[in-house]
Amino acid sequence: MSKSRDYILLYINGKKTKIKDDLAFKSLSDFLRYEKQMVGTKIVCSEGDCGSCTVVHGKLENDKLNYKIVNSCIKYMYQLDGTHIITVEGLKLNGCLNPIQESMVKNHGAQCGFCTPGFVVAMTAMFEDKNKLTQKDLKDGLNGNLCRCTGYESIIKSGMDVDASKLTYFDQMYEPQQIIDDLKEIKQIPIFIETSEKKFFSPVDLKSACEFKALNQGLTIISGGTDIGVQINKGMRDPNTIMSTSAIDSLKEISVKDEYLVIGARVTLSQIEAFASELYPAFYDILKWFGSPQIRNSGTLVGNIANGSPIADTTPFLFVMNAQVELSGINGVRQVNINDFYKGYKSLDLNNDEIISKISIPLLKDNQKLKLYKVSKRKDMDISTLTAAFLMDENQGKIESIKIAFGGVGPTVIRLKKTEEFLNGKYLTEENILQAGQIARDEITPISDVRGSKDFRLKLSENIMKKFYFECLEEEQVICQ
Amino acid sequence: MSIIGKNIPHDSAIGHVTGESVFIDDMPFAKNELIVDFVGSPYAHGELISVDTSEAEKIEGIIGLYTYKDLDGINKFGPIIQDEHLLVEHTATFMGEPIVVIAGETRQAIAKAKKAIKIVMKELEPVFTIDEAIKREQYIGVPRFIIRGDVQSVFKTSEHILEGTFINGGQEQFYLESQASIAYPGEDNTLVIHSSTQHPSEIVQVAASILGLQQNQVICITKRMGGGFGGKESQACHFAVMAGLVALKTKRPARAVLNKDTDMMVTGKRHPFQNNYKVAFDKNGMITALKVDLFSNGGAAADLSTSILERAMLHSDSAYYLPNVEINGRVCKTNLPPNTAFRGFGGPQGTLNTENIIEEIAHYLKKDAYEIRRINCYGVNDRNITPYGQIIHNNVLPEIFDELIYSSDYTERLEAVKEFNSVSKTHLKGISLSPVKFGISFTTKFLNQGSALVNIYLDGTVQVSTGGTEMGQGLNTKIRQIVADEFSIDYETVRIMATSTEKNNNTSPTAASSGTDINGSAAVVACQAIRDRLSEFAAQYFSSFENGITKAKEHIVFKDNYIFDNRLPDNKIAFKDFVVLAYRERVSLGERGFYQTPGVDFNRDTGKGNPFLYFTNGAAVSEVLIDKFTGELKVLRSDILIDIGESINVGIDRGQVIGGFIQGMGWVTGEELKYNEKGYLLSHSPTTYKIPNITDVPDIFNVNFFKNDTNIVNVKKSKAVGEPPLLLGISVWTAVKHALSCVSSGKRINLSVPATNEEIIMAIDQFEEIPIKIKVLEY
């Protein structure tokens, strides 16, 4: 490693802050609350699920600060180099309430007040993009925040009742140029921080990343940290050596190339949304149910597949699409079909020096029908009980070929090969689907857990086949009419 | 203009939206402050063989490790029956039951200590279910009953009888701020404990008794809670006392703040119930006799379970007149953490059980369930006596039913729902009305008392402190309004102080929806006493021989920040100036008010009496959409009509109604407590325990107040609003049951609470006819 620095540089509410040593290994929420006594940011769950700890995360993108909300409880200080963090303490305008705060006061948006800072931060950030919010906007934008007191109605009302004439953008509140200049200056310098117990490395190129990984067995790569942050907080993991991919620019690309959508390892789920809505509407719908805005603003597609969970929401889609996983190592890159990437529960086809650099997803063809399902206890912000993906080539009611992948029914996401075989070449009829449902049931090996019993999952696997069928049928009817 | 009835923001709203409101864990750490934690039982039921803390003691930063042997007082407590230990002595009775209290300087040290403490236990067989407890006759308290008429003879002759069992699950309070306390040691073994509690006085009493202090050595202060919902009525105590123990032993401030996972795993919840019922009715669905046997799962200790069961029994009439009725109740003792208060306090369970019966009757008679509800509804002049003998005065339920059915277009929508269900292959709809008749007052007579301290300062500003605690419900805002109204001064001149046992002693918990009723009434008593003295002095002051104004107290008026004699209104003096004059005349400007709710009494041995001062009434109509294949449930629309008398603050009350409804909806739909076979709670955080999300709020949501100015028995003619609206959420569940009844081809529907997607799919599965016979598979 040539030139590197031993500190994290970030801004907090417009104030330049340098972090070194042990402090770099603290969570942002702990840092704010216990190092800075900025206690407006509240902690409830420490696992990204309640939004009470929501802060605004300004990231340098194309020489601009792009402000998005994130959960401070699962963000660690070492992830925050080159960012501007705005907390609830930084939202007032010249010492007075901002119009969002005013509206929340007037409309009884707060009762006990514990969730309130999180809501206020999230809502204020929503007004960066729009100056009028509808009920739907607010439901989409605030589903990463829980409130037990209000029943939310007054919060929705507050959001709809904000006085737009008083809105002030973050760039108006915090003069961006100085911040941008400062952050740009250090951006290209890798970071290396070492304490008596821990090491953190943030390379700026892929090669150094692979080399470092090869040298440090058992190292933890951190992308958005939405899985890792939770695992650390809940004592499931205590990584000694951590490598962030956040400063590697080549991993940040998303583009359509040669009949593929190519997604770099650092592309967040939020960034994929715009592409998905055009290219794979069904996947777009699934992304909408993925975690919360806070989670999607941090979490990456690559993180989702690398975490290897059988209930990862994006995997069944990638399975039926035959997505290609690009692995970069010291000696170059190789491509693996995602269907061959998982070797067992959370076990990946990944060598010691390799990191995932890209995912390439074939574009949909005209005659292909893609349908994706996520079944969970609560529609929003919930981990799946069962996921399913169907990709069908159909010709006048006949199934030319079908690919089906289920998640949550075994140690990995699986393709239902027998079911596919049975359906290939058959007509799409209720009878065939019911039979296919029986076959599907026999192909899976679900277990009972907190999200559902084995019987429920078996039943669901049949039901999902039916749901698929009826939805196809309904679409046909709409077309016929 | 009076401030009563105004929609003014919550007392702490500005602090809340700026993050400046201070909660327990927001208080700055003192330099020498200690963190308090504990190690609990690894078994739901186990015999403690040995505890070895010697390794943990050596860890740097560990300052103290305490077992029950270190308690200088009595290691036994409980709000009703004293059957709980702060720290396990010989037998642990639920998983996580505290055994060793740890005091450390850092979280890291504590984490190490937790691993180093060696606890040896012998695992004993646990009991988790009501069935198992009944089999073993493991109960808490005595059997209770409420009986009227003779159900057996009706059952013998009745043409229509239904029997069944109904189960409801528990519910986690899920206050966002977990249990939190800080204890500061003082001179002479005194303690000041700041706690997020609904019951500061209980903390004083229990801390004194367990730590071997006198009650006058402990002060408990509660500024606010980040939500309580009953979960901090009796169960804030344990952690406050642990903090107190450490502060006392080390003479250092001590902070006990639970994380969400631990909080959910070791504290009690809403009681699960399993009830057997038998109901007789005529062909119109009029109930002629009802027998219910309620069994609640009380967990490992009594806590408030017997009172909660009592309220469940008292609400087993829901909104219906039951000529012959027998309600039996028992609390089962199991190896779960002691279940405790949660908004509604048994009322929701009792009501829900009966609402299920109504749905069953409707389904059996192939009638609309609303028809059954309407004909059984309590009458205004007759059929208005409850099973326990209390007459329902000013019964507005029939009016509420009629008005809501009309305003929600129930009849047309019911037809549309049936039509939808007959054609849709993928979805189901259901619609249902459910009522609320919630009895207000503690059913334990002595708790129906409140106190308030009102002090006026020489610039005319006022401080008021009551025994009530603020948990978001807006009590403080209402008290401020009441006090401002009593003196007719600006709302801004009144400040509400943190609740402190130093200001008001022997307070009742802020519970039973009674916060404003008893504490607001006490504030009125205090204000009136001061006003009386001021009037006395004013009469003297304004009397004037020349103007022919004799000294007459009854002519003194407090109005819009002024005081005057109404015979000479121009000669007025500002309140703030007048109090200075009064002070100089040595008139006392402070008062402690005391209030006892009149006329309430209930004999739990006979099951008869007048437990309630009045009832808060209401109803909700909800319409749901169900995905037949995934069980996904969406509430499409809810209409609420609720009678809360004359509201003191409509904005706050609306918030209570909607918050309660959504919480109730969560209980009956998505909130599911799942344990493994060892009694370990699997759903112990929001990742796995799903409270309603903002997207679950019905897109169409109409909330209205029913006009009612007859409630003269309560402060400012208002009615309590805290708990009752939770029961409105039951309409969502009855709507689900209705939806399923549309496609069950007459079969009975087995649906418990909560109606999760799994519960719904498995219910559909039971009566689903497979439309096509599966042929021999071809592969």
Ligand SMILES: Cc1cc2nc3c(=O)[nH]c(=O)nc-3n(C[C@H](O)[C@H](O)[C@H](O)COP(=O)(O)OP(=O)(O)OC[C@H]3O[C@@H](n4cnc5c(N)ncnc54)[C@H](O)[C@@H]3O)c2cc1C
């Ligand atoms: C509140 C909450 C809600 C969630 N909801 C959902 C949901 O609805 N659906 C769902 O599927 N998931 C959900 N998740 C899980 C998580 O958000 C996703 O898995 C996310 O995509 C992870 O991305 P990340 O960038 O944050 O990964 P990280 O946490 O940074 O990393 C995840 C794993 O990937 C590895 N990794 C990261 N980058 C690379 C790389 N380039 N090469 C090799 N390995 C790498 C890491 O070492 C780690 O093991 C949720 C999580 C939370 C906290």
Ligand code: FES
């Ligand atoms: S504390 Fe719950 S999301 Fe961070």
Ligand code: FES
């Ligand atoms: S106001 Fe209490 S949790 Fe939202």
